[in-house]
Amino acid sequence: MWRTRPWVIATAEHQLREYAVNLPGRLRRRLGEFYPVPDVGLPDFEVRAWLVRLADRLRDSVETGHAPSPATPQTHWEWTACSPGLAQFLGGWFSQDMPEEFEDHDDALRGYLTTPSLG
Incomplete structure (x- = not known):
C-alpha cells in the first residue's frame, strides 16, 4: 500500500482505533455490519490492546515514512x-x-x- 496508495495506511490506523473502542458484538457481526477479528492467537480480553498496538505501528510508519521493504506476496x-x-x-x-x-x-x-x- 505504501507504494500505490499511502493514504490507506492512515485510514486503516483510524479504523483500527475505532474498532478497538467499539468492538462489535455477535449480533452486529451476524448482520454483516462488521467482520469478526481473525484469530490472532490472543485471548479475547487482549484483542483490544492488540488492535491499538497495531494502529500505533501504522501511525509510526506514517509519521516516520518508514515502509517495509518490497517483498513477494505471501497471503x-x-x-x-x-x-x-x-x-x-x-x-x-x-x-x-x-x-x-x-x-x-x-x-x-x-x-x-x-x-x-x-x-
Whole structure:
C-alpha cells in the first residue's frame, strides 16, 4: 500500500482505533455490519490492546515514512492486492464453469485477453 496508495495506511490506523473502542458484538457481526477479528492467537480480553498496538505501528510508519521493504506476496490477500487482474483471471476465468463457457484453457485465455479493460 505504501507504494500505490499511502493514504490507506492512515485510514486503516483510524479504523483500527475505532474498532478497538467499539468492538462489535455477535449480533452486529451476524448482520454483516462488521467482520469478526481473525484469530490472532490472543485471548479475547487482549484483542483490544492488540488492535491499538497495531494502529500505533501504522501511525509510526506514517509519521516516520518508514515502509517495509518490497517483498513477494505471501497471503491470498497480498496477492490479490498487488495483482487484482491476475486474481480475477485465475479466480473467475478458470472457475468450475470454464468448460461450459470455453472450449479449452487456451480459449479461456483468449477470451480474457480480448475482453475490454481486463486483458
